[in-house]
Amino acid sequence: MKTVALIVLCLFSTLLQAHENPKDTLYFAYDNNYIRTYDNIPNHLYLKDSNGTNNGAFYFTEVKTLEDQKINSKGICLRKFVHSSKYFDKNKNPKLNDYELWKYFRDYYIFLVKNADGKKKYIQVKSSYEIE
Numbered sequence: 001m002k003t004v005a006l007i008v009l010c011l012f013s014t015l016l017q018a019h020e021n022p023k024d025t026l027y028f029a030y031d032n033n034y035i036r037t038y039d040n041i042p043n044h045l046y047l048k049d050s051n052g053t054n055n056g057a058f059y060f061t062e063v064k065t066l067e068d069q070k071i072n073s074k075g076i077c078l079r080k081f082v083h084s085s086k087y088f089d090k091n092k093n094p095k096l097n098d099y100e101l102w103k104y105f106r107d108y109y110i111f112l113v114k115n116a117d118g119k120k121k122y123i124q125v126k127s128s129y130e131i132e
Contacts, residue, residue, distance in 0.1 A: 023107050029075035030114035030123065035060075045112070045125060049082060051094040057132065058098035060110065060125035067121050075113035102129035 036046045043062040050058045082088055087101040105127035112123040 025109040025111065026105075027071070027073040027075040027111050027113055027122075028078040028081065030112040031078055034079045035112070044128070047078070047082065047096070049088065049096040051096060051098055055094070055131070056098050056129055058096070058102050059128050059130070060112070061128045063124040063126055065121055065123050066111075067119060069120070069122050071120075071122065073111075073113065075111070078112075099129055102127045 034048050036048060037044065038046075045060040045062065047058060082096065082101070083090075085101070085104075087097045087104065088095055089097075108127075110125050110127065112125055114121045114123060
């Protein structure tokens with residue numbers, strides 16, 4: 001009987017985790033001056049303020065790109081958003097708390113709005129954090 005109860009409890013907890021949904025969707029304007037990419041890892045999008053030290057680095061991982069979507073969002077400025085958040089302190093070194101920013105963004109659907117050839121591309125990304 002204990003075994004059956006344990007199995008039911010495990011299945012119930014798995015189902016609860018499967019139903020967790022992100023809070024909302026955020027749209028940010030793609031800023032080539034603030035977002036950095038590297039040729040050897042093109043689907044990783046690093047922020048200029050990200051530390052990249054032994055403490056870890058925040059970056060976005062590209063999930064997919066959507067084109068010709070009927071979304072009425074230009075996207076807010078990512079740099080202004082990060083700089084005005086509680087995770088950024090210009091008086092500290094490092095200025096950006098990468099780990100806390102990752103924790104904040106991980107519960108959202110995030111799109112970077114990029115204008116290319118007069119068309120809008122919506123790049124869906126997920127927040128990532130890595131300690132090197």
